[in-house]
Amino acid sequence: MxxxxxxxxxxxxxxxxxxxxxxxxxxxxxxxxxxxxxxxxxxxxxxxxxxxxxxxxxxxxxxxxxxxxxxxxxxxxxxxxxxxxxxxxxxxxxxxxxxxxxxxxAYQPLSTLEPPAAPCWVALHRVRDPGNLGTIIRTADAAGCGGVILVGECCDPYSVEAVRATMGSIFAVPLYRASEAEFAAWRNAWPGSVVGTLLSAEVDHRQADYAKPALILMGNEQQGLPPDMAALCDVNVKIPMRGRADSLNLSVATGIMIYAAT
Ligand SMILES: C[S@@+](CC[C@H](N)C(=O)[O-])C[C@H]1O[C@@H](n2cnc3c(N)ncnc32)[C@H](O)[C@@H]1O
Structure with missing residues (x-):
């Protein structure tokens, strides 16, 4: 054959x-x-x-x-x-x-992204772990997100580890890349809500207004979302932490946010 x-x-x-x-x-x-x-x-x-x-x-x-x-x-x-x-x-x-x-x-140019094409989009700032990135791409696919935007220096979604974690969704979810400055400028024209995620935020993630299309911004595994990136958001929210864990794994937090927004 x-x-x-x-x-x-x-x-x-x-x-x-x-x-x-x-x-x-x-x-x-x-x-x-x-x-x-x-x-x-x-x-x-x-x-x-x-x-x-x-x-x-x-x-x-x-x-x-x-x-x-x-x-x-x-x-x-x-x-x-x-x-x-x-x-x-x-x-x-x-x-x-x-x-x-x-x-x-198959990276797509950010200029071709059409916000109304989906109710929810995901932006990841400096994601480092390929397993997290692959899992997020898979989750974005499952929830019907429009695509994933990699902001700043990120790990490679096309690494063998990340592709494995997508379970095939690497082909279904459009991927975009932007520097922090490009993202900040592009975000100004976003027609819906931009919702950031911060452990120090006071707004519960269930109370936020996810006006469509919602753009969810997630932070790095170690540093979280820096103040200049959080300042780009209409609102920053926190997923309640009820036990002794001080934070959620990035891909788990992203999944919760995506489903809250859709
Ligand atoms: C492991 S956490 C980062 C922890 C980091 N030490 C910090 O202080 O932000 C990685 C990312 O997951 C998201 N995240 C994790 N737990 C969260 C929570 N309880 N509420 C909101 N976002 C959370 C945020 O986007 C965060 O930047």
Whole structure:
């Protein structure tokens, strides 16, 4: 079912896919890795086409793998069958997925974002943890958010760890990037509410006015939202902390905020 079989770790395509674990390589090529047939099919169903499709010897049995091969070849992508050992090296896992797709990153220009297209949008200031970022993208997808805006220096949504945590939603949720200054200027034209999240806020998150479209602004895992970013919001809110924990995990807090706003 594949166009050719590769058994060597020194094969240039195998080396190129392995190198995508490094951010520098992802930034330079504009590519990223999505593991597993479910994620690859999700990508294809949402209009993305693998530049490279790698599959193990057993994958041929699955009809959806054939769909992925056909879609890749139709888009002039490369399809290779590889050994289990190569799949394990590519995914850095003992039990690798049988199918790995390499796709093009799809950041959208902030200027193309249309606020009325969704009731809720999420902006993340300096998010650092790829697991948090992937979980937030997945949650934004589940709740019907319009997209996620990465503000300032953030971790890479296209890292293998973040993509894994999205469970396929990396393909469904539009992603935007902005510096702090670009975000501050762009926010001035926001037609709905901008709601920030601060542990020191006095407004309960359930009392805020989430005038649509609502833009939720979340802070960094360690530092939280700095005063200059909080000042950009119409209101800053706090999710009640009733026990001894001093804060919620960023992705959990974002999920609570998204559902409060929608
Ligand atoms: C782990 S918290 C940051 C904790 C940080 N030490 C601070 O003082 O803000 C990461 C982000 O999650 C959100 N968050 C966590 N718990 C929250 C809460 N109880 N109310 C509102 N936002 C919260 C905020 O956006 C915060 O910036």
């Amino acid at each position: 594949s166009s050719r079989t590769v058994t060597s770790l020194t094969n240039p395509t195998v080396k190129a896919v392995r190198a995508l674990h490094m951010r520098k390589e992802r930034d330079e090529t504009g590519l990223f890795v999505a593991e597993g047939l479910k994620a690859v099919i999700e990508g294809i169903e949402t209009g993305h086409r693998p530049a490279i499709l790698m599959h193990g010897p057993d994958a041929a049995a699955h009809p959806l793998a054939k769909t992925a091969v056909v879609a890749t070849l139709a888009a002039n992508g490369e399809v290779i069958e590889v050994t289990q050992d190569i799949l394990a090296k590519v995914s850095r896992r003992d039990n690798p997925q049988a199918v790995v797709g390499v796709f093009r990153q």
